[in-house]
Amino acid sequence: MFSLFMVAFIAATIWPMASEAYVSYLITDTPSLFVEIWVVASIANTLGSITMYELAKFSTKWLEKKKLRIGHRWVKLQASLQRYGAPILAFAWLPIIGDILPLVAGALNFQRIKVYCWLLLGKAVRYGVVIWGTLSVLQAIQSNN
Template identity: 40%
Template sequence: MLLTLFFVGFVSATLWPLASEAVFLVMVQQQPERIWLLYFAVALGNWLGAVLMFELAIHAAPWLAKRLQRSTARLHRVLVALKRHGAVLLGLAWLPMVGDLLPVAAGMLGLPRRACYAWLLLGKVARYGVLLWLTVRYAGLGS
């Protein structure tokens, strides 16, 4: 179960959409005694998936730049925002619609690895932490 959750978290951080939050919450309700292991598995998987997208974008930046010259307006806005605000925006990589583009754009721009990794980790941990807190608080679960 932990590997499944890790994998779902990992893949959902890439450009392939998966509902990692739903899978996480179902597993927490089914196995409340493993709540912290489940939290760690999904957060780690989601963070590593975002790191992979960042790293792939670094290495594919010239190729991506050629193909994205006529980029979507959404990607253009993400690139402009990242140029202006830097790695701190990667704390929002969990957001729907633009979140998966943030690590890719940061990699294309060559933002510093350490800062990007740290902000990605902070955002992913906070996201699943809030979901976990809400579930424990309102579904009456606890460990």
């Protein structure tokens, strides 16, 4: 479970990783541990996003460099986050844009408790869907044999 924690945590930072593939692998290997896998992956991935949020709140120099690298996307994200508020962080699992959402939320000083809750909800639902899909495929394969 430690390796799952690390993969899910790192995948939520700016280091691209496909934690869903690892979760699916673990589910196929030990389907009986699906609840534990879901909890560990959800919490670790949420903590990775929270780390990015906190970095943005307290690392203005680093954030300024990030803003310059992503250019016009920063302006669009900032406008979207201000329009939709913390609930948009439920989509922080999306590829590319998802890594930036917690950064923008941190830069805009969104309320911590709302950020944490929406991040956890989005991550838990995403991993729940991945696990459900993997278990469904496994069940279909087993019923055909």
